[in-house]
Amino acid sequence: MILTDFDYARPAALDEALALLATPGARVLAGGQSLLPGLRTGAERARLLVDVRHLAELRGVGRAGGSLRIGALTTLAELAAHPLVLAEAPELAAAARANGDPQVRNLGTAGGNLAAAGRATDLPVAALAADARVELAGPAGRTTLTAERLAASGVPAGSVLTALLVPAAGPAAAFEKAADRATRYPLCAAAVRVTPDGPRIAVTGATPRALRLRGVEDRLRGGPYTTEAVLAAFRAEPRELFVPGRGTSAEYLGHLAGVLTARALARAALSTA
Structure with a gap:
């Protein structure tokens, strides 16, 4: 499909961009990696594209x-x-x-x-x-x-x-991802930071949106961060937290999130050793 009709503006300063964005139907254009394909397919709509790519600030x-x-x-x-x-x-x-x-x-x-x-x-x-x-x-x-x-x-x-x-955290942090082969978007991704108060753990792809998993964090507080302990902490999470789709079940995604989190915690530990 071809792009629909829209107006285009290239503001010279951020304040000018904000004024233009007050126009009904205005959208920010930066990298354009999602917006432009969406405009072509009709998944996105815009009456005005406000191009901020040249704003050095x-x-x-x-x-x-x-x-x-x-x-x-x-x-x-x-x-x-x-x-x-x-x-x-x-x-x-x-x-x-x-x-x-x-x-x-x-x-x-x-x-x-x-x-x-x-x-x-x-x-x-x-x-x-x-x-x-x-x-x-x-x-x-x-x-x-x-x-x-x-x-x-x-x-x-x-x-x-x-x-x-x-x-700033230093090296005690890591990210792991299982990507959808067709799109490269995360089927599931997990990120961790190990702090003196315990780990911070977040997951996306397997959940409705990117989420901090405070229940898992609480169960792992004080360690150990072994694969068995991490998977047990994830099994204790409600299954409805994980959203089935793309041929996967909630059980599978919950397990995958646990495996990726365990890998990330192991990677963070190796980075600080």
Whole structure:
């Protein structure tokens, strides 16, 4: 199919972009990896595309207090290879590296992956395990949300996701994924961070959306993080937490989530040894 009719604007500054996004039917264009195919198939609608790809303030990786600040227009390829991210938020780097193929990673953005609605993507689950926050700019000014809140409610209408704020963890974090062979989206993905208070564990693909699994975290608090202990912790979760589909059962997905979490915890332990 061909693209439907829409208007196009390329604002020179973020404030101009926000003013344009107040137009009914306006959509943000960044990497375009999901939006443009959706417009071609009719799955997405837009009356105005607001192209923010040239706004320098939305790019780059640096430090902000005790966190890493990852600009929303930072590409997945840049995120996967950045020395600060590799050293201090390795689950984010691994999640970015797991996205699609090199062409997708060179065009796709951190913000677009985090804000994707209607499908499981890789960065949200890593952001949840990292206890990250997102910066937003909107009609009421600048604000922040937890990554958990963003996963539950999405980006507010008329707002732009400007950055991801990730507490530095060092190497005690990891990401594992079982990908759908056709789409490379996660059939199931798990991200972990091991903290002095216990592990933080998040899963996506097997669940309705990216979720922190606090019940599993509580059962594993104090260790051990053996495969047997992790799988037992997942078996205690309600089966309805896991959503069957694509030829898989809830039981299978719950087991797969446990296996991937066990692998991630083992990888995090090896990284700190």
